[in-house]
Amino acid sequence: MKPVVGLLVGSCLIGHIATGQTIDTVYSSAYLKKSTSFAWFHYGGDLLRMPGGQAPYSGGSIPFSSKVIPRLTIGGVHFWGHADMYVTFPLPLAIGKSHAAFNDGSYKEGVETGLRIYPRALAPNRLTPYVGICFKRQAYGHQEKDTPFGKGYPEFDRFMAPLQAGVTYSTNRFHLTAGVYYQRNRNVTYSYSPTASGPLSFNPVTVNIGLVRYIDTDKSMARPEGVQQANIKAHILRKHKKESSWYAGIGPSVGMQMSKSSYFKAKYPYFYDDMTGGIMPDVTFGYYASKPDLNLGVSYRTMGTHLEAYGTDIRLRRHSFMLEGYKFLFNYLGFVPYIGPTLAVESLSATVTEAGQQRRYSQIKPGIGIIAGWDIRVTRTGTSLLRTNLRYTPGLKLQIGDESIKFDHLEFNFIQYVHFIGRNKLYKSYSR
Numbered sequence: 001m002k003p004v005v006g007l008l009v010g011s012c013l014i015g016h017i018a019t020g021q022t023i024d025t026v027y028s029s030a031y032l033k034k035s036t037s038f039a040w041f042h043y044g045g046d047l048l049r050m051p052g053g054q055a056p057y058s059g060g061s062i063p064f065s066s067k068v069i070p071r072l073t074i075g076g077v078h079f080w081g082h083a084d085m086y087v088t089f090p091l092p093l094a095i096g097k098s099h100a101a102f103n104d105g106s107y108k109e110g111v112e113t114g115l116r117i118y119p120r121a122l123a124p125n126r127l128t129p130y131v132g133i134c135f136k137r138q139a140y141g142h143q144e145k146d147t148p149f150g151k152g153y154p155e156f157d158r159f160m161a162p163l164q165a166g167v168t169y170s171t172n173r174f175h176l177t178a179g180v181y182y183q184r185n186r187n188v189t190y191s192y193s194p195t196a197s198g199p200l201s202f203n204p205v206t207v208n209i210g211l212v213r214y215i216d217t218d219k220s221m222a223r224p225e226g227v228q229q230a231n232i233k234a235h236i237l238r239k240h241k242k243e244s245s246w247y248a249g250i251g252p253s254v255g256m257q258m259s260k261s262s263y264f265k266a267k268y269p270y271f272y273d274d275m276t277g278g279i280m281p282d283v284t285f286g287y288y289a290s291k292p293d294l295n296l297g298v299s300y301r302t303m304g305t306h307l308e309a310y311g312t313d314i315r316l317r318r319h320s321f322m323l324e325g326y327k328f329l330f331n332y333l334g335f336v337p338y339i340g341p342t343l344a345v346e347s348l349s350a351t352v353t354e355a356g357q358q359r360r361y362s363q364i365k366p367g368i369g370i371i372a373g374w375d376i377r378v379t380r381t382g383t384s385l386l387r388t389n390l391r392y393t394p395g396l397k398l399q400i401g402d403e404s405i406k407f408d409h410l411e412f413n414f415i416q417y418v419h420f421i422g423r424n425k426l427y428k429s430y431s432r
Contacts, residue, residue: 026234027379029227035333035378036221039078041386042175046071046088046210050096050109056190056198057101057144064140066203067096067107073212074415076376076386078335081121084130085388087254087414088112103145106155110137111254111279113412116164124172132164134181135256137275140190140200141309147193152308156190156200157275159256174213181206191270194310221378233381233427242426243290243380247297249387251416253282255303255409258392263403268312276305276316276406282389282413286324288420290380293328295338301411312354318407319347322391324371334378342369342391348398348407361400369393375418383424387416 052066070093075086089111098105114134122128141155166179183204190200220226237243255277264271286297298321305316326340349362373389391411397404 025231027227027230029224031333032221032227032230032378036216037080038333038335038378039076039376040214040216041074041076042084042086042212042214043072043074044174044210044212045073046177046208048088048090048109048208049206050107051203051206053186053200053202055140055142055192055200057142057192058147058196059101061198062099062101064099064105064107064142065097067094069094069109071112071210073210075212076415077122077214081123082118084114084116084118084122084132085414086114086116088114099142101144102142103147104153105142107140108138110139112136113254113414114164116166116168118168122168122170122175124170127167127169129167130165130179133161134164135159135161137256137277138202139275140202142192144192152310152313154191154270154274154307154309156188156273158188158273159275160185162206174211176209176211178209179207181208188273191273194270230379230381234379236426236430237381237423240426242423245288245290245420245423247284247286247288247295247418247420249282249284249416249418251282251387251413253280253301253389253391253411253413254278255280255411257406258408258410259406261397261403261405263400263405266403268309268314270309271307271312271314274307276307277409278303278305280411282411282416284416284418294326294340295328296325298323303409312352314353315351316405316407317347317349320367320393321345322367322369324391326371328375331377334376335374336377337372337374339370339372342371342393343367344369344393346393346396346407348396348405350398350400350405361398363398365396367393367396373413381423382420383427384417384419387413387418389413389416 048069050067054061055064069090071088071090073088077084112134116130116132118128118130139155139157141153143153162181162183168175168177186202186204188200189197191197257275257277280301280303282301284297284299288295301320303318307314322342322344324342326338328336328338344367346367347364352359369392371391376386396407
């Protein structure tokens, strides 16, 4: 216990606690110093050189060239500089040439989620090697000139997990990274007409170079005034019985396809290797219960996919309204993992347009699944935090006769901003 004389220093938020009151020392200087250096946030971008390869067409096999794409990067370095967890978002710009035999085509990669491990911790003015792995979507498709197959072309679309290696040079503000990716599984089959297919191969090595700015937003909490602030905020929450709180959150989630659809294999085989999924908004609202250390909330996500080839147009849509409850397992210096069940109402639909005729299939059905992830929560007194979550609803599908279209995506939201409603207003009521 220590007395508080109603005075905090500098530009601290709280400026008044009644003279003579005492507060518990909930957070020590040693704990905050170690926990605030556990992780830091970064943002920036990179250039990725996608490899070339060989593609099938009616005349045999033809090479396609590599492409360079710019990407935006956000992420966080964890475990005191030993692990970088990041997400990259490709921009709609590609530098590269298309073959003269093709009238149209696409070659792209999607959102990349990755982990880089640094055996020697990142530090300013140091060149540090890393190894890692990432998960991302790769898609390729083309349409030959003067073909009678109708509008559009299929894309071979898959999720892949290439290995990584490279080096990072750090300054006091930036990380400059150069690396290579190696993809072992590089030979697939592509349908270049409604009835014909052939081997499609990619060169195995991809290279990138990136620059990110890193920020330790919690560093000031380890200073003496920051330690005092954390303990006074804990005192105020306890005094007003506001340790529990309503919260709202928002962030981008990526839907990764887990299984293929029998409907496409039976009806439209050239769509069978197309990927369904993509980026979706993830909105959540709920209640944090402090004593049992758990959340009970609701979330909404919506995701659409558009497939078009050889005169056939298919549009898929999923709306998910989910009730989710999860228990925080432990707090390791601000790294707080959790797990729990989910119960959802799922609205699934598919609209198929072919030869001028449109057919629509839809179902509303329940879904039972699981949610897991972690919060970066140095103290329980914050007005906001960053959350990572994974959701999975196994067996989710749209039934169409004897066949089905699968919607059992693994959803990954790497960075969700969560705000605790009312805490900031309460703290401001104590400001001078």
